[in-house]
Amino acid sequence: MHRSRITMSEVARAAGVSVSSISNAYNRPEKLSPAVRNRILDVATSLGYVGPDPVARSLRRRRTGGVGVVFTDDLEFAFSDPASSGFLAGVGRELMARSNHLVLLPTGTPDRDRLAELDRAAVDGVILHSLPSRNATLDLLERRGAPAVVVDQPGPVPGLGWVGLDEVAGMRAVGEHLRDLGHRHVGVITSRLSTRPYDGRVGGARRRRSVYDLPRWRIHGLEEGLGRTVTVEERWRVSEDDGARAAAALWSQHPRVTAIACIADTYALGVLRWARERSIEVPHHLTVTGYDDVARAAEVGLTTVAQPFSEKGRAAAGLLLEMVDGVDPRHVVLPTRLHERASSGPPLVR
Amino acid sequence: MHRSRITMSEVARAAGVSVSSISNAYNRPEKLSPAVRNRILDVATSLGYVGPDPVARSLRRRRTGGVGVVFTDDLEFAFSDPASSGFLAGVGRELMARSNHLVLLPTGTPDRDRLAELDRAAVDGVILHSLPSRNATLDLLERRGAPAVVVDQPGPVPGLGWVGLDEVAGMRAVGEHLRDLGHRHVGVITSRLSTRPYDGRVGGARRRRSVYDLPRWRIHGLEEGLGRTVTVEERWRVSEDDGARAAAALWSQHPRVTAIACIADTYALGVLRWARERSIEVPHHLTVTGYDDVARAAEVGLTTVAQPFSEKGRAAAGLLLEMVDGVDPRHVVLPTRLHERASSGPPLVR
DNA sequence: GTGGCGTGGTCAAACGATTTACCAAAGGAT
DNA sequence: ATCCTTTGGTAAATCGTTTGACCACGCCAC
Numbered sequence: 124m125h126r127s128r129i130t131m132s133e134v135a136r137a138a139g140v141s142v143s144s145i146s147n148a149y150n151r152p153e154k155l156s157p158a159v160r161n162r163i164l165d166v167a168t169s170l171g172y173v174g175p176d177p178v179a180r181s182l183r184r185r186r187t188g189g190v191g192v193v194f195t196d197d198l199e200f201a202f203s204d205p206a207s208s209g210f211l212a213g214v215g216r217e218l219m220a221r222s223n224h225l226v227l228l229p230t231g232t233p234d235r236d237r238l239a240e241l242d243r244a245a246v247d248g249v250i251l252h253s254l255p256s257r258n259a260t261l262d263l264l265e266r267r268g269a270p271a272v273v274v275d276q277p278g279p280v281p282g283l284g285w286v287g288l289d290e291v292a293g294m295r296a297v298g299e300h301l302r303d304l305g306h307r308h309v310g311v312i313t314s315r316l317s318t319r320p321y322d323g324r325v326g327g328a329r330r331r332r333s334v335y336d337l338p339r340w341r342i343h344g345l346e347e348g349l350g351r352t353v354t355v356e357e358r359w360r361v362s363e364d365d366g367a368r369a370a371a372a373l374w375s376q377h378p379r380v381t382a383i384a385c386i387a388d389t390y391a392l393g394v395l396r397w398a399r400e401r402s403i404e405v406p407h408h409l410t411v412t413g414y415d416d417v418a419r420a421a422e423v424g425l426t427t428v429a430q431p432f433s434e435k436g437r438a439a440a441g442l443l444l445e446m447v448d449g450v451d452p453r454h455v456v457l458p459t460r461l462h463e464r465a466s467s468g469p470p471l472v473r
Numbered sequence: 474m475h476r477s478r479i480t481m482s483e484v485a486r487a488a489g490v491s492v493s494s495i496s497n498a499y500n501r502p503e504k505l506s507p508a509v510r511n512r513i514l515d516v517a518t519s520l521g522y523v524g525p526d527p528v529a530r531s532l533r534r535r536r537t538g539g540v541g542v543v544f545t546d547d548l549e550f551a552f553s554d555p556a557s558s559g560f561l562a563g564v565g566r567e568l569m570a571r572s573n574h575l576v577l578l579p580t581g582t583p584d585r586d587r588l589a590e591l592d593r594a595a596v597d598g599v600i601l602h603s604l605p606s607r608n609a610t611l612d613l614l615e616r617r618g619a620p621a622v623v624v625d626q627p628g629p630v631p632g633l634g635w636v637g638l639d640e641v642a643g644m645r646a647v648g649e650h651l652r653d654l655g656h657r658h659v660g661v662i663t664s665r666l667s668t669r670p671y672d673g674r675v676g677g678a679r680r681r682r683s684v685y686d687l688p689r690w691r692i693h694g695l696e697e698g699l700g701r702t703v704t705v706e707e708r709w710r711v712s713e714d715d716g717a718r719a720a721a722a723l724w725s726q727h728p729r730v731t732a733i734a735c736i737a738d739t740y741a742l743g744v745l746r747w748a749r750e751r752s753i754e755v756p757h758h759l760t761v762t763g764y765d766d767v768a769r770a771a772e773v774g775l776t777t778v779a780q781p782f783s784e785k786g787r788a789a790a791g792l793l794l795e796m797v798d799g800v801d802p803r804h805v806v807l808p809t810r811l812h813e814r815a816s817s818g819p820p821l822v823r
Numbered sequence: 824g825t826g827g828c829g830t831g832g833t834c835a836a837a838c839g840a841t842t843t844a845c846c847a848a849a850g851g852a853t
Numbered sequence: 854a855t856c857c858t859t860t861g862g863t864a865a866a867t868c869g870t871t872t873g874a875c876c877a878c879g880c881c882a883c
Binding site: 140141142143144147154155156159179181182183184185 | 830831832833834835837838839840
């Protein structure tokens, strides 16, 4: 804690040695005779000195021991959402294991502000999580040359650390699963693809302009998995946070749909609830799949793709710490796994 | 971000002014003529100077703008548990609103280590959350005189900020509710009361020695609410994280119980699941109550007590920032509210 | 007795900013 | 012309450490 009223030189005076020796007592025990070191430590505690001031030390060493994490999403969400909180926990765990600490950076929505806060924070590097892509922040960051790791971004950014999942492969597995089950009309529920709110059908043009890549990648993978060998008549997206409402819309407008693939479990859970209320049997009348494998997914038997949340965090933290130590930026790709559960099955033959 | 290679004096040289003026340009615009200030800012950006180094600034100003939060529980839990994450979010929100940032402090279990980490962190003060009571940390902290706020601790600690809920009143409301419904045999499921693992019946002696106060307070409130006018034959506690298992044990050993009051929603949800599996009708055969009002409680109609998680965080952060500014430590008590829902009803008459 | 080599410490220069005086120049009032 | 104020800016001390260079001393070998 800052504010330690008493300083090294006071301890030095009291112990009758030089400041350097105090410093050595704390930082390089081998440079001091045990006798002197013990005396110093005794004097220190008797004076109530708790050790070198962290700020001064950081200044001198040019190393703070802190890593910043920047979120675009609001904090409430960041902590409660399993994906996000799992990630954070992973970051935290890795950092603490290496005796660094985690700093939560204020997140102003406009890019400029966010970067400003980043410059005001005493950290050795930052981890950027779930940013919109095509992002000014990234460019600026890159130009600056400070250690930074991005997570869940499109392809590796030169000069920055990168950790991502094989999202395409993960969702491809879902697609293949659905195809193999025999589904021919699949609906998709996705989070918003652009920064502007928009509900309803998502055309190709809109999709290509998407600035949020996570959804884009997943949908891409899904379509790959569904494949050409199967004739897929329509693919739909509804950008709506409430899975239930989205499902209702999809269902009423596209009665031929036999499976709904959701880009995240949250939506899928909403769909399941809606189905239950409407007495639509899952998977008999409708197959539902999710993505993320949140805790609740297992409870309700949702077929979904698991991503290793906290592993992702660990990896990001590890990478960043590496970079702080001067290692060149690397990138890491983590695998995902499809959990087939009770919410998916073959479509009704008609 | 630390590491900005270029410094104030370089900007000063380039702009042909003194370092002080650079500082003024950033910190006290009114002390500079607009002309000079703009020139400085221009030169700065053209040089790639991103503003005063946070660490150096902290050293000089004796203020870091960071607030440490210490958790005893493991991070995974800290982020995912709604109570905990809500609290964190509240803290974060308040801090950011006042342009401070949140630092997660590593949490070594032994008290000495924890405090050590605290001394190594560059923060203006700390918030301590859900500590075991009778805690050496508190004494040390108090002695030290650094700004600190404790949350969910027993009565106010002199010299420290304090924010708590009226836990007793909250659980008293549950007790009264159960009493008014006519229950006479109530079971209680609580988290562990001591640091040593122990499952089973919890006697008065063990309870009084409890080092975790939250459970203790709540149980106390519950018993107050149940009151003397009602003859309560037995009160039980099972210290077991799995509500379902706890309920099963309670139920088999105490068939006369008509209501189970849980110290936290987590347990109550487990009990409900167990009841469903065993076809025990709630609230017909069994009344179940929780505490915390997590999101899922509303979904399943669990009668519970809501505590204002994020308000708690806000209050803690606010208090701490106050103290950093030199205000004397205060304490804040936040109210709770009973939500009566479908999981509680009158007992079966026999 | 001289050269070489640890041991155990000290010196003093950074690290990069903030801030309290202090000062020069320019008006303004008398 | 003199004195008093602003206005705009600078000098220099300070914040509390870390660290590379340096030094005194004793010891050993030759």
